Amino acid sequence: MDRPGTHTMAAAPVVISQDEVRSLLRYRDLIPRLEDALAKFSRRDSADVIQPVRSTVPYFGLMPTYMENDGVLCTKVLCFYKRQAGSALPSVQSTVLILDPEYGNVQAVIDGEVITGMRTAAASAISAKLLMPARAEVLAILGSGHQARSHYSVFTEIFTFKEVRVWSQTRASAERFSDWAGGAVRVCGSAEEAVRGADVIVTVTRATEPVLLGQWIKPGAHVAAVGACRPDWRELDDALMKEAVVYADSKEGAKAESGDIILSGAEVFAELGDILNGTSPAHREKTTVFKSLGMGLEDAVSAKLVFDRWRAKNSQT
Numbered sequence: 352m353d354r355p356g357t358h359t360m361a362a363a364p365v366v367i368s369q370d371e372v373r374s375l376l377r378y379r380d381l382i383p384r385l386e387d388a389l390a391k392f393s394r395r396d397s398a399d400v401i402q403p404v405r406s407t408v409p410y411f412g413l414m415p416t417y418m419e420n421d422g423v424l425c426t427k428v429l430c431f432y433k434r435q436a437g438s439a440l441p442s443v444q445s446t447v448l449i450l451d452p453e454y455g456n457v458q459a460v461i462d463g464e465v466i467t468g469m470r471t472a473a474a475s476a477i478s479a480k481l482l483m484p485a486r487a488e489v490l491a492i493l494g495s496g497h498q499a500r501s502h503y504s505v506f507t508e509i510f511t512f513k514e515v516r517v518w519s520q521t522r523a524s525a526e527r528f529s530d531w532a533g534g535a536v537r538v539c540g541s542a543e544e545a546v547r548g549a550d551v552i553v554t555v556t557r558a559t560e561p562v563l564l565g566q567w568i569k570p571g572a573h574v575a576a577v578g579a580c581r582p583d584w585r586e587l588d589d590a591l592m593k594e595a596v597v598y599a600d601s602k603e604g605a606k607a608e609s610g611d612i613i614l615s616g617a618e619v620f621a622e623l624g625d626i627l628n629g630t631s632p633a634h635r636e637k638t639t640v641f642k643s644l645g646m647g648l649e650d651a652v653s654a655k656l657v658f659d660r661w662r663a664k665n666s667q668t
């Protein structure tokens with residue numbers, strides 16, 4: 352593409368692999384940037400963030416974000432394809448593109464898997480920082496796949512739990528997860544056993560029917576609900592959705608995509624950004640649910656961090 356007045360070709364995009372993303376992205380850098388971006392999003396100032404609800408056709412989603420004041424133009428493309436039995440591929444495959452906001456050329460093509468794992472877990476960790484009870488001792492994780500691992504990593508990096516429990520569809524997969532975590536995780540035989548008495552519960556399953564029931568939950572617990580991102584899928588039952596104070600990453604996203612919200616008729620009380628802006632209270636003393644759908648904004652912030660680090664590293668050599 353010719354840049355106005357120069358008649359030179361735009362540089363070819365750089366390709367940043369999954370291993371490079373893993374070496375460049377750190378939760379300690381990502382979390383404060385995500386907090387800042389979520390707060391900006393909730394102020395709804397279009398010069399700060401324009402991020403529509405994900406646009407989808409069967410098996411494919413597009414997640415664009417424009418941050419004029421920060422000079423960020425970005426989109427994630429994601430595909431939900433069936434995996435072959437035994438495949439190590441994730442259920443969702445994604446790529447993040449960074450574009451030059453002035454000229455529109457693609458500057459970087461970045462593998463989306465590590466970004467998706469880390470930014471989703473970081474958003475859940477932010478919800479827990481804001482909403483979990485003051486003395487949180489027990490963490491329960493339902494599900495043992497890709498998101499379970501990133502959630503375990505960030506929750507044990509930034510909080511200190513006395514006990515971490517996992518439940519999964521099969522005992523073997525929960526045991527593999529516990530082995531991966533160095534054996535520090537108690538494998539539970541049922542979801543109920545895992546969540547009874549837990550202070551923080553993370554649901555990271557591909558369930559389409561509720562796996563977490565309100566009757567099992569300790570009053571005041573915090574739930575980060577990450578799966579069930581389709582309008583007819585559930586992870587949480589009506590009792591929990593109606594009893595809890597429900598927060599979301601984006602109210603528009605939650606109302607369009609979350610079966611737990613749409614089918615239970617629960618109200619979204621506030622976004623995480625509203626708490627960060629001080630415009631809505633964090634009801635730590637009550638049972639709370641953070642309904643996470645995932646935002647293009649989170650990918651954009653993560654990808655910018657990766658690209659900035661990549662450029663700094665590669666300009667020195």
Ligand SMILES: NC(=O)C1=CN([C@@H]2O[C@H](COP(=O)(O)OP(=O)(O)OC[C@H]3O[C@@H](n4cnc5c(N)ncnc54)[C@H](O)[C@@H]3O)[C@@H](O)[C@H]2O)C=CC1
Pocket residue numbers: 441442443467471494495496497498499519520521524555556557558559560562576577578579580643644645646
């Ligand atoms: N909120 C967000 O930003 C994001 C949400 N997701 C969602 O999070 C969930 C987990 O994603 P990954 O860890 O990448 O998937 P994964 O395929 O790696 O792991 C899924 C886990 O769910 C379990 N599972 C599958 N069906 C189940 C059922 N019927 N009942 C109970 N457990 C079941 C599997 O055994 C496995 O442990 C998915 O629903 C995915 O769509 C994924 C990325 C971002």
Ligand SMILES: O=C(O)C1=NCCCC1
Pocket residue numbers: 429443467580644645646
């Ligand atoms: O935000 C994402 O990325 C995803 N959200 C819902 C499920 C698929 C991936």
